[in-house]
Amino acid sequence: MASFSGICSSSPTIKPGNSTPRFINSLRTDLVSFPARPKLIATDRVLNLVSTQSVARDIPTELSRAGDGVLVKEKKGLEKDPHALWQRYVDWLYQHKELGLFLDVSRVGFTDEFVDQMEPRFQAAFRAMEELEKGAIANPDEGRMVGHYWLRDPKRSPNSFLRLQIENTLEAVCKFADEVIGGKVKPPSGGRFTHILSVGIGGSALGPQFVAEALAPDNPPLKIRFIDNTDPAGIDHQIAQLGPELATTLVIVISKSGGTPETRNGLLEVQKAFREVGLNFAKQGVAITQENSLLDNTARIEGWVARFPMFDWVGGRTSEMSAVGLLPAALQGIDIKEMLAGASLMDEANRTTVIRNNPAALLALCWYWASDGVGSKDMVVLPYKDSLLLFSRYLQQLVMESLGKEFDLDGNRVNQGLTVYGNKGSTDQHAYIQQLREGVHNFFVTFIEVLRDRPPGHDWELEPGVTCGDYLFGMLQGTRSALYSNDRESLTVTVQEVTPRSVGALVALYERAVGIYASLVNINAYHQPGVEAGKKAAGEVLALQKRVLAVLNEASCKQPVEPLTLEEVAERCHAPEDIEMIYKVIAHMAANDRAIIAEGSCGSPRSIKVFLGECNIDELYA
Numbered sequence: 001m002a003s004f005s006g007i008c009s010s011s012p013t014i015k016p017g018n019s020t021p022r023f024i025n026s027l028r029t030d031l032v033s034f035p036a037r038p039k040l041i042a043t044d045r046v047l048n049l050v051s052t053q054s055v056a057r058d059i060p061t062e063l064s065r066a067g068d069g070v071l072v073k074e075k076k077g078l079e080k081d082p083h084a085l086w087q088r089y090v091d092w093l094y095q096h097k098e099l100g101l102f103l104d105v106s107r108v109g110f111t112d113e114f115v116d117q118m119e120p121r122f123q124a125a126f127r128a129m130e131e132l133e134k135g136a137i138a139n140p141d142e143g144r145m146v147g148h149y150w151l152r153d154p155k156r157s158p159n160s161f162l163r164l165q166i167e168n169t170l171e172a173v174c175k176f177a178d179e180v181i182g183g184k185v186k187p188p189s190g191g192r193f194t195h196i197l198s199v200g201i202g203g204s205a206l207g208p209q210f211v212a213e214a215l216a217p218d219n220p221p222l223k224i225r226f227i228d229n230t231d232p233a234g235i236d237h238q239i240a241q242l243g244p245e246l247a248t249t250l251v252i253v254i255s256k257s258g259g260t261p262e263t264r265n266g267l268l269e270v271q272k273a274f275r276e277v278g279l280n281f282a283k284q285g286v287a288i289t290q291e292n293s294l295l296d297n298t299a300r301i302e303g304w305v306a307r308f309p310m311f312d313w314v315g316g317r318t319s320e321m322s323a324v325g326l327l328p329a330a331l332q333g334i335d336i337k338e339m340l341a342g343a344s345l346m347d348e349a350n351r352t353t354v355i356r357n358n359p360a361a362l363l364a365l366c367w368y369w370a371s372d373g374v375g376s377k378d379m380v381v382l383p384y385k386d387s388l389l390l391f392s393r394y395l396q397q398l399v400m401e402s403l404g405k406e407f408d409l410d411g412n413r414v415n416q417g418l419t420v421y422g423n424k425g426s427t428d429q430h431a432y433i434q435q436l437r438e439g440v441h442n443f444f445v446t447f448i449e450v451l452r453d454r455p456p457g458h459d460w461e462l463e464p465g466v467t468c469g470d471y472l473f474g475m476l477q478g479t480r481s482a483l484y485s486n487d488r489e490s491l492t493v494t495v496q497e498v499t500p501r502s503v504g505a506l507v508a509l510y511e512r513a514v515g516i517y518a519s520l521v522n523i524n525a526y527h528q529p530g531v532e533a534g535k536k537a538a539g540e541v542l543a544l545q546k547r548v549l550a551v552l553n554e555a556s557c558k559q560p561v562e563p564l565t566l567e568e569v570a571e572r573c574h575a576p577e578d579i580e581m582i583y584k585v586i587a588h589m590a591a592n593d594r595a596i597i598a599e600g601s602c603g604s605p606r607s608i609k610v611f612l613g614e615c616n617i618d619e620l621y622a
């Protein structure tokens, strides 16, 4: 059995100090400070953003003419003259020849003055990005470097150790994938691995899910399934769908921290399923995680088939080009080197400091304009291609977990963010486009267009001169025009084809746009402190549930059994203030036959008397 323990365990821990990090914060002396929560004052053709805070000295007079503390952004009506609009289209059209990628921002109404006014902020953002790529501590709260750009261009790593880590991991991923596909690494039952069951959540699932949907061939060497939740029925479904092929399934458990509860639960459930049919999980398990995490240690001690590293300096939501995204992709026969090449080319294009030549900066400019730099409008992402269906879901985490922040880098409460949702065109035309065209005006659209309809030689005309793909094209163009004519702004990203290269480029484009936009609005894009609150609260609920169980158990062991009211349970738990949560815990247990409602019903909480079906004496005296 191939062992990759060398890759995962021999690396010394990299301390930020090893790479002479610079603090991005120190760069920000020349950044403007931003309005915390601008009050919007709309006039006929002018929208004034009145800051509750100071604006920087370098805001051009045009913007700050209303006086200190006031940012005035002119919003003219959208250009409707066809000739002027065509000129705008031509003037602003961005093309990346080698990638076959275009970006059209002509249907976003920013003015030349606005671009000029934003110029100093963009230059500061470009400098911050340059420092980040050199190894600065770009995630100051967590004291971490942010290195996902090095994954596709390892020579940009701040030191040779990191470079080697990246290169070795890529080599190991390719070798392992070749050996699995070629049958050298095989399941204990013999034959070949036929399936992947990926267990992970958030950034440890969304990238692999998006890429599988976008790029996996119709008959991949290994078919992939995902467990990305702690929903037992969902987990059972995935395992049931595998059926006897569980014996030829490679289970890849992905977790940067190695301690995410949903992923741990998924792993325990899968291990149970293996035990039940007499399979040895360790012989089919692969871990992708940080060195010495709980998951890493479990995999090492239990002797799993392989372990691959997840680096401290790669965030979950930007991990698609690490082993997290590359291993599942390679096992599905996707050309991961092409994905990396596409991302690298896009990164290179995004290093220019000329806004109009920098596609990520153009995106950030449009986001800022459309949402007033405070997330006042939502971003609707509409790929007109079924295989890109999950792009909007992938972007939802990338953008919202990165930009949705309560405080800016100076500690001001800003409640920033940019809401992302979407599905696909033209399907959504028959769902919510009605509201986009005519209803509440709280969004801008990003169309994702793919020029190639089908592989060459497969197209046919379903009516004279018109193919199925022409309809899709027509729907996209029609929707774009119809929205614009009603003053709904949109931008369009066009790629020639959905290939590993273009998908890599799309991922890199949005990763950089998020980074630049975060600089523009002065927030840390690389941490997620808000997620902790929900996790902590979930832990408290489960702790309360254990107390409830102990109380009910004690009452249920009495002779005769003593059914308790909710008030009695709450009192015996010493948690009268948690009575509502206690009710919910009991209702959930009752729905799952783990508690018995002796009197009353869950619809009338005050009427309930409850006990446990079984008395656990051992627990009582534990």
Ligand SMILES: O=P(O)(O)OC[C@H]1O[C@](O)(CO)[C@@H](O)[C@@H]1O
Pocket (backbone or CB within 6 Å): 201, 202, 203, 204, 254, 255, 256, 257, 258, 259, 260, 263, 316, 317, 401, 528, 531
């Ligand atoms: O890879 P992990 O550590 O299991 O985390 C999964 C996800 O959970 C989060 O930390 C937020 O809950 C995401 O940022 C991350 O992608």
